[in-house]
Amino acid sequence: MIENKKLDWDYFLKKRAQILRQWETGSSPLLDFESAIETLKNIPEDKNFALKLRKAKASGETMIQPRAGVAVLDEHIALLKYLQEVGEADFLPSTIDSYTRQNRYQNALDGIKESEKMGRSMLNGFPAVNYGVEGCKKVIDALNVPLQARHGTPDARLLTEIIHAAGWTSNEGGGISYNIPYAKSIGLEDTIRYWQYCDRLVGFYAEQGIELNREPYGPLTGTLVPPSISHTVAIIEALLAAEQGVKNITVGYGQGGNIVQDVAALQTLDELTNYYLKLFGYNDVFVTTVFHQWMGGFPADEAKSVGLIGLASTVAALGKATKMITKSPHESQGVPTKEANAEGLRASKMVTRLLKEQSMPSSTELSTEKELIKKEVNNLIYATLNVGKGDLAKGVVKAFEMGLIDIPFAPSEMNAGKILPARDIDGKIRILEFGNLAFDQEIKALHKKALEKRAEVEGRKVSFQMTIDDVYAVSQGVLVGKPRRKDEQNENH
Amino acid sequence: MIENKKLDWDYFLKKRAQILRQWETGSSPLLDFESAIETLKNIPEDKNFALKLRKAKASGETMIQPRAGVAVLDEHIALLKYLQEVGEADFLPSTIDSYTRQNRYQNALDGIKESEKMGRSMLNGFPAVNYGVEGCKKVIDALNVPLQARHGTPDARLLTEIIHAAGWTSNEGGGISYNIPYAKSIGLEDTIRYWQYCDRLVGFYAEQGIELNREPYGPLTGTLVPPSISHTVAIIEALLAAEQGVKNITVGYGQGGNIVQDVAALQTLDELTNYYLKLFGYNDVFVTTVFHQWMGGFPADEAKSVGLIGLASTVAALGKATKMITKSPHESQGVPTKEANAEGLRASKMVTRLLKEQSMPSSTELSTEKELIKKEVNNLIYATLNVGKGDLAKGVVKAFEMGLIDIPFAPSEMNAGKILPARDIDGKIRILEFGNLAFDQEIKALHKKALEKRAEVEGRKVSFQMTIDDVYAVSQGVLVGKPRRKDEQNENH
Amino acid sequence: MKTIVIGVIGADVHAVGNKIIEHVLTEQGYNVVNVGVLSTQEDFIHAAIETDADAIMVSSLYGHGEIDCKYMRENCVEAGIGKVKLYVGGNIVVGKQDFKEVEQRFKKMGFDRVYPPGTNIEDAIAHLREDLGE
Amino acid sequence: MKTIVIGVIGADVHAVGNKIIEHVLTEQGYNVVNVGVLSTQEDFIHAAIETDADAIMVSSLYGHGEIDCKYMRENCVEAGIGKVKLYVGGNIVVGKQDFKEVEQRFKKMGFDRVYPPGTNIEDAIAHLREDLGE
Ligand code: B12
Ligand code: B12
Secondary structure, eight states: OOOSSOOOHHHHHHHHHHHTTSSGGGGOGGGSHHHHHHHHHTSOGGGOHHHHHHHHHHHOOOEEEOOOOOSSHHHHHHHHHHHHHTSOOSSEEEEOOHHHHTTOHHHHHHHHHHHHHHTSOOSSSOOHHHHHHHHHHHHHHTOSSOEEEEOOOSSOHHHHHHHHHTTOOEEEOOTTTTTTTTOSSOOHHHHHHHHHHHHHHHHHHHHTTOOOEEEOOOSTTOSSOOHHHHHHHHHHHHHHHHHTTOOEEEEEEEOOSOHHHHHHHHHHHHHHHHHHHHHTTOTTOEEEEEEESOOSOOOSOHHHHHHHHHHHHHHHHHTTOSEEEOOOTTTTTSSOOHHHHHHHHHHHHHHHHHTTTOOOOOBHHHHHHHHHHHHHHHHHHHHHHHHTTTOHHHHHHHHHHHTSSOOTTOOOTTSOOOOEEEEOTTSOEEEEEOTTOOOOHHHHHHHHHHHHHHHHHHTSOOSHHHHHHHHHHGGGTOSSOOOOSGGGSOTTO | OOOSSOOOHHHHHHHHHHHTTSSGGGGOGGGSHHHHHHHHHTSOGGGOHHHHHHHHHHHOOOEEEOOOOOSSHHHHHHHHHHHHHTSOOSSEEEEOOHHHHTTOHHHHHHHHHHHHHHTSOOSSSOOHHHHHHHHHHHHHHTOSSOEEEEOOOSSOHHHHHHHHHTTOOEEEOOTTTTTTTTOSSOOHHHHHHHHHHHHHHHHHHHHTTOOOEEEOOOSTTOSSOOHHHHHHHHHHHHHHHHHTTOOEEEEEEEOOSOHHHHHHHHHHHHHHHHHHHHHTTOTTOEEEEEEESOOSOOOSOHHHHHHHHHHHHHHHHHTTOSEEEOOOTTTTTSSOOHHHHHHHHHHHHHHHHHTTTOOOOOBHHHHHHHHHHHHHHHHHHHHHHHHTTTOHHHHHHHHHHHTSSOOTTOOOTTSOOOOEEEEOTTSOEEEEEOTTOOOOHHHHHHHHHHHHHHHHHHTBOOSHHHHHHHHHHGGGTOSSOOOOSGGGBOTTO | OOEEEEEEBSSOOOOHHHHHHHHHHHHTTOEEEEOOSSBOHHHHHHHHHHHTOSEEEEEEOSSOHHHHTTTHHHHHHHTTOTTSEEEEEESOSSSSOOHHHHHHHHHHTTOSEEOOTTOOHHHHHHHHHHHTTO | OOEEEEEEBSSOOOOHHHHHHHHHHHHTTOEEEEOOSSBOHHHHHHHHHHHTOSEEEEEEOSSOHHHHTTTHHHHHHHTTOTTSEEEEEESOSSSSOOHHHHHHHHHHTTOSEEOOTTOOHHHHHHHHHHHTTO
16 A cells, blocks of 8 residues: 655665666666766756756746657757747756657657658657667766656656666656546556655755755646646645655746735645645655646637736736746647747746736635635645555545545546535635535535625626636636626526 | 817907817818718718717727828828728728927928938828818728827917818817927817817717717826826816816726736726816716827837737727727837837737726725725825815816926926836836826835835835836836846845 | 437547537437447447448547548448448547648548538537438 | 037927037036027037037937938038037937937937937937047
C-alpha cells in the first residue's frame, strides 16, 4: 500500500537501475550521480530555476514562460533561443511530446524521423528521452535562462532522471495532476509512487546542495475548475514532494475569468501552501506561485486571443503571481509558430512589467472570496486526511475513489466525474452538482444560492446546459454563457 | 467679455450666416434647419449616439470606438464599414484631418487631390468640410452604428453645422480641450465662444426633440496629466455645454497607468460631473464616461502595443467606463491600416465583453484616491469660479492666465506651463512643480511626500529628469521611469 | 435510430469536447457509443462492428492526428465495415496550417468529412443527416 | 557653441517631443533656438538666419510632414543658407511605411538626415557632432 513517506534510498537505487533500462538512452554515463551532480553544480545561478524564482518573488514582477517544444533537436534549440531573445522569456520550457508522455519511445522515434523527412514537426513536443542526457544538455547549454520540463507524463521517472542529469533545474508534474487530466486508466497509487520517485531524486540532489524546483501542475483540465479543487491538489502534491525532500515548490492556478476570484485564488494558494507545509513540519520549503493564462478553449480570432492574453497578464500581476505561463494568438488553432509564441510573450511582458509596482487592493469582496476558498480547501484536505487515517497518500487515493475530491471534465476513470461547475452572475466559478465532493452544507448552500440567482436572471433552470454554455463562452467572447436556445428559457422571461 | 450664458438666438443666427460663408460647402440647402431637422429625425434610434449611450450605460458593458479617417470619401466609407464589421466597433468616428482643424480648407483640398493622385491618404484624417453635408451624409448612410466627429479644432463651427445637418449625432471637443492641447496662440475667450456656438446648435436641436451627444475631449495632452486637472476641464466644459442646452454629455479621461488611480478617476469623473451639473441646476443632463487607452507614447513593438491595449481595456471595464477609445498595434508608427485598427478593436472587445459583469471592488486605497481627486477638483473649480466672480467662462480664462489651472506639456501660450508631473512609487501621477496651480497646502504636501518617497527609493533627487523618464517609460515597457544616467543617482545608493 | 461511434484517437486525452459531443448527439436523438479518450483505431472499429454503427466520428485534438489516423479507412475495409462514414475533427494536425490542404490530406486517407478547429458540432449534425439519408 | 534651430512644422501641435529635445540639446551644450509647434518653413529659416544656426532639426509628428517639408532645401538656398544641415524626424509620413523608402523621399528633398519614429534623440546628437565637425 502507498504511504506518504520518504522513499528508502536502497529501494530507490534498486528502482533506478530498472528504470534506466527502459530505453537505451538510460545507459548514458552522464546519468551516473557523480556526473549529474557536477553538471548541475556547473549551472550558473541565473540559469537555476529555483534560485531565479527566489529573486523573482522578491522583485514583485511576474515572470513569463511560454510552452514550446518540437520534434527535432536543432530546431528545438533554435525555437527556445528565439523565445528567449525575441520573446523576452524569463524562464524556458521544453514541452514534451505526447508519445513520450505515454512512454511510447518507439512512436516518438518514428515521429522524429517522420519530422526530419517532412521538414515540419510531426510531434507536439520535444521527445527528451529519445535525445537522452547528451541531447538535453545541448539544449540548456545553448540558453541563458533556466529550463524546465513540462509534460503531462503519468510515469516520468526516466524522463526526470535524464533532464536533471542534463542540468534542467525544474520539472513540472505530480502524481495527481499528471494523472487525472492526462490519463484514462492508470491507478493513482501508481502515479503517486512514480512521482515520489521523481521528488525523491530532487530531494537527493538537495542533499548534495543543489536546489531544484518542482511544480505541481495547477490547472488540471483547464475547464471550469473551482480554485479550491485545484488548490487542494496543488497543496497535496506540495506536501508529498516536501516529504521526499523537495525544497523549492511552485504551486499553480489557471485563470478562471472573474478577476476577484482569480486574485483571491492566487493569494490563498500561496498562503495555504505555506500554512500546510508548516503544519506538517516542512519549515524550509520555499513557495512560489504560477498563473496560467486562460486554459480553456480560446477564441478563433487572433486579435481577440491577444486581448485575452492582456487581460490574463493584468490579473497575474495584480495577484502577484511569481510567474505566468503564456498563451499565443494561435492557441485555438494549434501549436504556435515561434513568432506567434513570442508575440504572446511580449504582449504579456508589456503588462507584467508595467504593473510590477501594483497589486489588487484588499477589499471585502476579495476577502470574502478568500475566506470561502480557504474553507473549501480545509474541508477537502480534512476529508482526505480523514479517509487516509492520517496518511495523505493513502487519503488521496481513497478521496478520489469516493469522489471526495472530484475534478470536472477529467478523462481518468480514477476520478468520480460527478461534479458539474458553472459560473455565477459575475463569472465566479461555482458548483451546481456536488457528487460526493467533501464540502460542508453551509458551503454547498452558498454555491447553490449563487447559481440560482443566475438562473433567475437568465430565466432558466440550473442545469448541465449552463455548464455547457460556460464551456463555450470564452471562446465566443463572453464569460458567463448565455442560454443558446429559446426553448431553454422560461416563458415569463 | 465672455460670459457663461445661453447665446441669444438672434445673435446665433447672425453668426450662423457668416459662418456658413466660410467655405463653399456652407451654402448647401441641406444646411437649412428644416432639412437638417428632418435628416436628424430620420436617424434610427440605434444610430443615434446619445440614445445608444443611454443603453450602453445601463448594460454595464464598455462600448468600443476607434479613431479613423482618410482623405478620400469612398475610402473613408470603406474604412468605417470595415471597422464596423471586422472591428466590431460599437460607435464610429470620423477623425478630421489637421488642415481642416486649422480651418485651412484650401490645404485640405490640395491634400484630397494629392491623395487621389498618389493612391494613398496624404491627410491624417477626413476633410469633412470639403465634402460638405452631402458627402457626410453618404458616410452615415453607409453605416449601422452612430457616428461622431473627432478632431481637435479650435474653431469647429462650420464643421459642426455640417456634420449635424448630415446626421452625425455626436461631436467631440470644447473651448478648453480643443484649444490648450491643439493650438499655440488662439485665445481661450475665442475658443470658448466658438464652442458655445457649437453647443448652442446642439441645444437648438434638443429643443426640436433631437438628442445629440457632446463629448469634451478628456485626455488633453495625453502626457502625465493628473486626473483632477483633466476632470476639472471636463466638468467645466460640461457645465458650459449644459448652459447652451446640451442634454447628453460624455466626459473623458485618458489612462494614467496606475489601475487604482484610473478606476478612481473614472468613478469620480461620473460622480463629480453629475454633482456639479446638479449644483448649477442642470438637472436633466445625462452623463456617460469615456476612457481613452494610453494616450502617451506607445512601445514600438506591435505585440507589446496589443498587451497595453488589453491592460487598458481591463481598466476601462473595471472602472465601468461607458465607452472606450481604442488604439492599434501601429500607434507608435503612424495612422493605422484598417487591419491594424480592427485588431486593436477586437482585442479590446474581447476584454470588455468578458468583463461586462465585473467591476473593481471598493477598497480603502480606492476611496482614498477618490477623495483626493475630489478635493483637488473642488479646489480647482472653486478657484476658477472665484476669479470669475461667479461666472465660469470668465473664470476659466482668468484661471488659465494665472496658472490656477495648468496643463502639462501643452503647446498653447494661453497655458502657464509651469507644473511638472511625475509618478509616485506605484505609478500614480503626482505633481512635483505646482507653479500657480490652485491646490491647497495639504494636498501639495501629499504630492511632495509621495514623490520624495520615490526619490529616496531610487536614490536621486525629485527633478525634471523624473518627469522626462516618466514620459519615456511606457514606450520602453515600464510605468515608473528609472534613472537613466548613473550620475543622476546619489552616492549612497 | 442511427448509431454513431465517437471518441478521441491516439495518445490524446482531451476530454471536454468529447463529453460535449456525446451530450449533443444524444440530445439530437442518436444512439451514441463513446469509446472515450486514448482510443486506438481498433477501439473505434471494434465498437462500430459490435453496434452496427452508421458513422464513426474521430476526434483528435493534440496534433498527432495525421499519424494516428493513417490507414484507418483501409482498416475499416479489412474489418468488413468499409462503407461506414468516417468523420474527423478537432485540431487534427500540428500547428496552424492551411485548412484546405489539411482537408485534402485526410480526404485522401479516406475520411468523408474533415473539420477545422472549433467546429460547432451542430454543423456536423447537418452533414450526418445528409450523409445518412435521414 | 553650435546653434541649432528646432521646432514642429506645419499644422502640427505635438509638443512633448519638442520640449524634450530642447531640454536634452541644451543639456548637451548646444545653443537651442526653439520655434515651437505650428511653425512654418519661414519660421525655421528666419530663426536660422537670425542666429546663424548650424543645423535645423524639423519635427513632424502628425503625418503631413511630406507636404509640409516640400521645397524646404530650395527655400533655404533661396534665403542664402543653402549649406545649413537639415534633419527631420518624428512620424514624418502618414501611416506605417517602409522606412528605407521614406528616407529616400526625404533625402531627395534635400534633408541630410532622416529619422524613423521613436528615435532616441541621443542618436541624432552623435550625428550632429559628426556633421558639424565637433
Ligand atoms: C483544455 C485543453 C487541454 C487540457 C485538456 C483537459 C482534458 N483532459 O480534457 C489539458 C491542459 C490537459 C491539455 C493538455 C494538452 N494539450 Co491541450 N488544449 C486545451 C485547449 C485549450 C481547449 C480544448 C477544449 O477543451 N476546448 C473546448 C471543447 C468544447 O472544444 P474542442 O475540444 O475543440 O471540441 C469541439 C470541436 O473541436 C468539435 N470537434 C471535436 N472533435 C470533433 C470531431 C468531429 C468529427 C467533429 C465534427 C467535431 C469535432 O466539437 C467539439 C465540441 O464543440 C486547446 C486549445 C483551444 N481550443 O483553445 C488545447 C490544445 C488542443 N492542446 C494542445 C496540446 C498540444 C496539448 C498538450 C500536448 C500539451 C500542451 N502543449 O499543453 C497536452 C496533450 C495531452 C494529451 N496527451 O492529449 C494543442 C494541440 C496542438 C495542435 N493540434 O497543433 C492545442 C490546440 C493548444 C495549442 N494551440 O497548442 N490541453
Ligand atoms: C501624445 C500624442 C498626441 C497628443 C499631443 C499633445 C501635444 N500637444 O503635444 C494629442 C492627443 C493632442 C495628439 C493629437 C493628434 N495626434 Co497624436 N500622438 C500622440 C502620441 C500618442 C505620442 C506622441 C508623444 O508625445 N510622444 C513622446 C515624445 C517624447 O516622443 P516623440 O514625439 O515621438 O518625439 C521623440 C522622437 O520622435 C524624436 N524626434 C521627434 N522629432 C524629431 C526630429 C529629429 C530631427 C530627430 C532627430 C528626432 C526627433 O525625439 C523626440 C524626443 O525623444 C503619438 C503616437 C506615439 N508615438 O505613440 C501620436 C501621433 C503622433 N499622433 C497622431 C495624430 C494623427 C494626431 C492627430 C491628427 C489626431 C489623432 N489621430 O488623434 C492629432 C494632431 C493634432 C495636430 N494638429 O497636430 C499620429 C500621427 C500619424 C502619422 N504620422 O501617420 C500618431 C503617430 C498616432 C497614430 N499612430 O495615429 N497626439
